[in-house]
Structure formats: structure tokens, C-alpha cells
Amino acid sequence: ESLCAxxxxxxxxxxxxxxxxxxxxxxxxxxxxxxxxxxxxxxxWKRTSASVTVVAxxxxxxxxxxxxxxxxxEYRPSTSGSVYRLEYRDINAMDVVWGINxxxxxxxxxxxxxxxxxxxxxxxxxxxxxxxTLKVFTYAMPTDLTTNANTDAASTLDVPVGWEDLPVEWAxxxxxxxxxxxxxxxxxxxxxxxxxARLSEVATRYTDEPTSIVPDWDWGGGLxxxxxx
Numbered sequence: 001e002s003l004c005a006x007x008x009x010x011x012x013x014x015x016x017x018x019x020x021x022x023x024x025x026x027x028x029x030x031x032x033x034x035x036x037x038x039x040x041x042x043x044x045w046k047r048t049s050a051s052v053t054v055v056a057x058x059x060x061x062x063x064x065x066x067x068x069x070x071x072x073x074e075y076r077p078s079t080s081g082s083v084y085r086l087e088y089r090d091i092n093a094m095d096v097v098w099g100i101n102x103x104x105x106x107x108x109x110x111x112x113x114x115x116x117x118x119x120x121x122x123x124x125x126x127x128x129x130x131x132x133t134l135k136v137f138t139y140a141m142p143t144d145l146t147t148n149a150n151t152d153a154a155s156t157l158d159v160p161v162g163w164e165d166l167p168v169e170w171a172x173x174x175x176x177x178x179x180x181x182x183x184x185x186x187x188x189x190x191x192x193x194x195x196x197a198r199l200s201e202v203a204t205r206y207t208d209e210p211t212s213i214v215p216d217w218d219w220g221g222g223l224x225x226x227x228x229x
Contacts, residue, residue, distance in 0.1 A: 035167030044139040045203035052134040059127040063120040072137035
């Protein structure tokens with residue numbers, strides 16, 4: 001995280017314009033917002049989760065509005081403390097599961113697929129027989145700050161700790177582009193791209209601990225099946 005005021009000052013220092021002139025305050029703040037969004041879209045670093053109420057007999061649910069991608073869905077029926085990890089299948093691959101009848105009756109959901117993008121919609125299979133909760137894990141978009149200096153000066157930019165310079169680099173590059181300074185723009189956007197690539201590598205696991213191969217468990221029969229990561 002980085003204070004918006006500090007990031008704003010950093011951009012002005014790099015552009016060598018300490019007070020508004022060629023670059024307006026609101027424009028620089030808008031560029032910082034752009035940078036925060038660009039980091040979230042390309043690095044997929046912002047992992048979060050949200051609960052969605054499940055209604056018996058309802059097959060379709062809307063994912064959180066901030067979701068860029070869904071990477072895990074759990075079903076938690078209200079009748080027990082069980083947690084069912086749902087398996088993702090592409091919508092075309094689901095034809096093998098439901099054949100010519102997408103609802104295939106009611107029961108405990110085993111699969112989910114994503115069927116639209118705006119809003120992002122989750123389809124469960126089978127249709128839930130009892131109510132409960134979906135815990136939807138997503139890579140999320142940050143919330144934009146306004147471009148008002150008095151409102152956002154003490155706010156924080158929604159970027160990972162240690163990567164606070166990324167939106168500053170992005171905003172600086174856009175400033176050079178506005179000035180039509182091609183060399184400076186290419187240098188600044190190149191630095192942004194290199195650092196973003198490094199964040200993309202780190203954000204996949206956030207640890208250097210070694211992983212291991214673990215068996216998949218058949219929770220119904222309690223048997224070890226195939227192996228996966």
C-alpha cells in the first residue's frame with residue numbers, strides 16, 4: 001500500500017513539475033488509478049473471497065462484481081458443517097456431465113461452470129437440493145479512488161506491499177506520453193513492464209516453500225484415486 005499523496009508527489013517529481021501546469025492534479029490521480037487497475041488485471045495479485053447465498057432449486061448465481069476471474073468455489077449446505085470443493089468444467093465440457101438436461105435433478109453440487117461475463121454468472125450442477133452458501137474465491141479489481149485531492153490524499157493505493165512504485169511508474173509513463181517524449185515514455189513503460197512481470201511471478205504463490213504431490217481424495221468412498229498438484 002502507498003499513500004495516494006506520496007504516490008502523487010512521486011509522479012510529479014519524476015515528471016519534473018512540482019506544481020500544476022502541463023499536468024493537472026486530477027489527471028495524475030486518474031493515471032494512478034489506471035496503474036492500480038493495470039496491476040490488478042495483469043498480475044492477478046488481489047485474491048479475495050465472498051459468500052453468496054444458495055437457494056434450494058436455484059442453479060445460477062452471480063459472482064462478486066469485483067471479480068476478474070474465479071479460481072475456486074466451495075459449497076456449504078445449511079444442513080451440515082461440510083464443505084464441498086466444486087470442480088470447474090468449461091461450459092462445453094459440461095455436456096458430458098448433464099447431457100441434454102442441464103438441471104439433471106437436485107442434489108449436492110459437484111461442478112460449476114461460468115456462463116457469462118457481465119455480470120459473471122456461476123452455474124452449479126446438480127442444482128442444489130438444500131440452501132446454504134457458496135464461498136467464491138476470486139482475483140478481484142481494486143476500488144477506484146476519486147480524483148479529489150482533499151478526499152484521497154490520505155487514502156492508500158490498492159497494490160501489494162513492496163510494489164507501491166508500480167502505479168507511480170505507470171502514471172509517469174503516461175505523463176511522458178502526453179508530452180510526446182518517446183524515449184522517456186519507452187524507458188518508463190519498460191521499467192513498469194519488468195517490475196510487473198516480477199510481481200506476476202511472485203503473486204502465483206507468495207512463498208518459496210517447496211510444494212509436493214498429493215493424492216486426490218474421493219470424499220464419497222474415501223479412496224485414494226489419481227494424483228494431482
